[in-house]
Amino acid sequence: MxxxxxILFAIILLFSCFGFTxxxxxxxxxxxxDYQTMTVxxxxxxxxxxxxxxxxxxxxxxxxxxxxxxxxxxxTIELESSKNISVISVDISFKDGSRLLxxxxxxxxxxxxxxxxNDTSQEYEIDFSWPxxxxxxxxxxxxxxxxxxxxxxxxxxCTSFAVTASNSDESMFxxxxxxxxxxxxxxxxxxxxxxxxxxxxxxxxxxDSLVAHKVTDKTLVKNLADAETAFHEDDMGFLExxxxxxxxxxxxxxxxxAVIPFIILIVCLIFTIxxxxxxxxxxxxxxxxxxxEIVVFALATAFxxxxx
Amino acid sequence: xxxKLLKYDFKAIFKYWWIAALTTLLLSVLGGxxxxxxxxxxxxxxxxxxxxxxxxxxxxxxxxxxxxxxSILVFIRYYKNFFTDEGYLTFTLPVRRSQLLNSKLxxxxxxxxxxxxxCIVNIIVLLLVALAKEIFTxxxxxxxxxxxxxxxxxxxxYLWIYILEVFLFTVLYIxxxxxxxxxxxxxxxxxxxxxxxxxxxxxxYAASSVVSFVGQILYTFGIPSxxxxxxxxxxxxxxxxxALIFFGIILFLAIFCMLLYTLQYWMLDRKLNLN
Numbered sequence: 001m002x003x004x005x006x007i008l009f010a011i012i013l014l015f016s017c018f019g020f021t022x023x024x025x026x027x028x029x030x031x032x033x034d035y036q037t038m039t040v041x042x043x044x045x046x047x048x049x050x051x052x053x054x055x056x057x058x059x060x061x062x063x064x065x066x067x068x069x070x071x072x073x074x075x076t077i078e079l080e081s082s083k084n085i086s087v088i089s090v091d092i093s094f095k096d097g098s099r100l101l102x103x104x105x106x107x108x109x110x111x112x113x114x115x116x117x118n119d120t121s122q123e124y125e126i127d128f129s130w131p132x133x134x135x136x137x138x139x140x141x142x143x144x145x146x147x148x149x150x151x152x153x154x155x156x157x158c159t160s161f162a163v164t165a166s167n168s169d170e171s172m173f174x175x176x177x178x179x180x181x182x183x184x185x186x187x188x189x190x191x192x193x194x195x196x197x198x199x200x201x202x203x204x205x206x207x208d209s210l211v212a213h214k215v216t217d218k219t220l221v222k223n224l225a226d227a228e229t230a231f232h233e234d235d236m237g238f239l240e241x242x243x244x245x246x247x248x249x250x251x252x253x254x255x256x257x258a259v260i261p262f263i264i265l266i267v268c269l270i271f272t273i274x275x276x277x278x279x280x281x282x283x284x285x286x287x288x289x290x291x292x293e294i295v296v297f298a299l300a301t302a303f304x305x306x307x308x
Numbered sequence: 309x310x311x312k313l314l315k316y317d318f319k320a321i322f323k324y325w326w327i328a329a330l331t332t333l334l335l336s337v338l339g340g341x342x343x344x345x346x347x348x349x350x351x352x353x354x355x356x357x358x359x360x361x362x363x364x365x366x367x368x369x370x371x372x373x374x375x376x377x378x379s380i381l382v383f384i385r386y387y388k389n390f391f392t393d394e395g396y397l398t399f400t401l402p403v404r405r406s407q408l409l410n411s412k413l414x415x416x417x418x419x420x421x422x423x424x425x426x427c428i429v430n431i432i433v434l435l436l437v438a439l440a441k442e443i444f445t446x447x448x449x450x451x452x453x454x455x456x457x458x459x460x461x462x463x464x465x466y467l468w469i470y471i472l473e474v475f476l477f478t479v480l481y482i483x484x485x486x487x488x489x490x491x492x493x494x495x496x497x498x499x500x501x502x503x504x505x506x507x508x509x510x511x512x513y514a515a516s517s518v519v520s521f522v523g524q525i526l527y528t529f530g531i532p533s534x535x536x537x538x539x540x541x542x543x544x545x546x547x548x549x550x551a552l553i554f555f556g557i558i559l560f561l562a563i564f565c566m567l568l569y570t571l572q573y574w575m576l577d578r579k580l581n582l583n
Contacts (some may be wrong), residue, residue: 021481249533257527257556264563278406284569289563294558303549 016299029064031090036066038088038126043068045088045104048113051198052191054173055103057089058080086171112167116174120144126179126224127162128231136223140165140176143188145216150180150187155204159228175199179215179224186215186224214262257297265290309403311412317415320385325419329426332374336430337545339367340437347438365435371427378423382416383489390576391497391504405577413569416486421479466547475553480561487568488515494575 029039038045040062056183057080066074080089086109092100092171105113120140128134137255143163150158163177180187189212204210215221265287272283342360387400389412398408400547436443460467489512496508538549 111516201491245529246533249529252525252529253533256522256530257560261560264567278571279574282566282573286563286566286570288560289566293556293559293563296552296559298550300549300556303545303552304537304541307545 008286012124029062031064031066031070033067033069035090035092035100035102038090040085040088040167043085044107046107046110047102048105048110050087050089050103050105051200052117052174053087054175055082055087055089056173057087060085071188080169083085084169084171087098109167111174115148116165116167116172124163124165124176126227128227129165134227134230135221136227138217138220138223142217142220143177143179143213143215144190145188145214147211148187148214150182150189150212152208154180154182154187155207155210158204160204161228163188178202178204178214180204181224181228184225187212189213190213216297256293259291261293261297265294310407313403313411314415317385317389317411317540318418320389321381321419323414325423328374328377329423332370332426332430333433335367335370336433339364340434341435342367343438344440345529351479353562354516355448371430375423375427378419382486383493386412386416386490387493387505387508390492391493406573407574409569409573412490413483413486416490417479420482420486424478424482462560466551469551470554473558477554477556477561480558480565484561484565487565487572488512488519491568491572491575494572508568 028042029038030042036047060079060081062079062085063083064079065079065247073096075095076093077258078091080091081087086106088104090100090102090104092102094100120142123137124140124143126136126138128136159181161179162175162183163179164173166173167178175191176192177188180189189210190204191199194210215224268286268290270284272280272287273282345356345360349549388394398403401408442448460490463470489508492512492515493504493508496504497512500507534553541549563576
């Protein structure tokens with residue numbers, strides 16, 4: 001009897017939990033039928049063009065309460081959101097086979113987004129990638145020097161680095177342009193001026209010519225040159241002018257190209273003296289080669305040490 | 309007498325080699341034609357694409373098979389001529405042991421070198437047939453001419469030094485590889501009477517693993533450090549230093565070749581017991 005009551009109680013509890021969960025899942029998050037606005041957790045979001053933003057979104061558990069019309073039209077809907085849910089990306093697959101990819105920005109961030117998009121007096125970052133933290137920060141206006149037209153030679157053989165801007169809490173990163181380094185000069189290609197609407201698909205190789213601004217601010221040019229030198233000299237953290245690693249390499253090279261030939265030289269010299277005709281010639285030739293190897297190694301080492 | 313030995317060694321090695329070489333050359337033309345079809349704007353049926361891919365894979369496989377076949381011909385010649393019943397006749401010939409060894413070495417090295425060159429020719433033929441429309445144009449020839457002029461201007465006299473060093477390195481590398489396997493076969497023949505080939509393969513595998521390990525350490529520690537130190541030198545030192553270091557590597561390879569040759573000669577001279 002007690003057992004039956006326990007089982008009954010467990011079933012009632014289970015269904016209660018299920019009912020409560022189902023009730024709790026009834027969401028207040030909505031998407032407008034024209035797909036221009038949405039509401040999530042009490043915050044309003046508006047549709048915007050995120051092609052210039054580095055979104056960095058990941059799968060989100062946000063559940064949307066769809067209208068009856070939307071339920072009839074939509075097959076699947078997937079959401080991704082950025083840090084702090086400032087941006088939400090929505091991927092809608094419709095039952096007729098079509099697909100819609102839209103991005104929404106929280107309304108309180110629209111002003112920050114517009115500042116990122118239009119304000120050239122804000123701070124821009126030029127990212128030299130390696131070594132880590134190799135970033136030059138400057139006002140956008142310092143990049144806007146005299147306009148020049150860059151031809152195919154420059155665009156094909158230059159080195160380029162990304163120029164970005166971010167908002168105050170670094171929740172949004174926008175691609176503003178490319179910094180071009182060519183023959184000790186720096187040029188800035190502004191995406192807005194060139195009509196680039198999607199930074200992800202931008203490539204210098206797609207252009208025969210581009211209008212850019214030559215960077216003339218001397219302090220900025222020096223900072224860029226220093227950062228670029230560090231970028232080119234960086235060995236991705238393997239050597240980093242590490243004395244220990246250099247010492248290990250030096251010991252290894254000395255062992256292989258000096259010590260071993262020296263040992264071979266001594267041993268073969270002994271064999272040369274003690275051997276007869278044919279073998280004497282063979283040992284002698286090995287001695288000569290070992291001696292030559294040691295001389296070449298010594299010369300190379302001398303050049304490297306003197307050159308330093 | 310060395311000439312006669314060489315004549316028979318070349319005959320034995322190239323007896324079937326030329327058939328394989330001709331086959332790969334014809335397959336290169338076929339492969340080039342298939343690649344050329346892929347560059348068309350037309351849409352072909354799926355079965356055509358599948359056939360083309362299979363043909364290309366077969367062509368690539370034939371290149372690998374040709375290289376392996378050449379090596380097998382070389383080493384079978386060595387093994388049969390020294391360590392089988394034929395060996396009794398070989399070692400009774402009125403020639404010195406060094407001449408026997410030199411003949412095998414010269415014939416094998418020549419065969420492997422010619423095989424390498426032929427593989428490169430095959431690839432060039434394949435590309436010429438595949439890209440005939442783009443290659444046989446005046447613009448391409450002008451681009452090639454400009455590229456060669458740029459290279460000559462960039463390197464100057466050091467271009468010829470580098471070419472010579474690369475040639476020497478290639479030849480010495482082939483000689484070293486040949487002697488290495490000769491030594492493995494000879495050691496196997498000395499230590500076992502049965503299953504000599506399998507023992508030789510086992511010894512070769514073990515020894516080449518050790519050599520590869522040392523080579524890998526050299527590559528991991530030596531080359532980056534060397535590049536790092538060279539980058540700190542003045543620009544005028546760059547080419548002389550690279551040529552000098554490359555020459556040092558060639559000398560090191562030559563030492564290794566001579567050691568292997570001496571070991572091989574000693575084993576053939578003192579340690580071989582064909583009873």
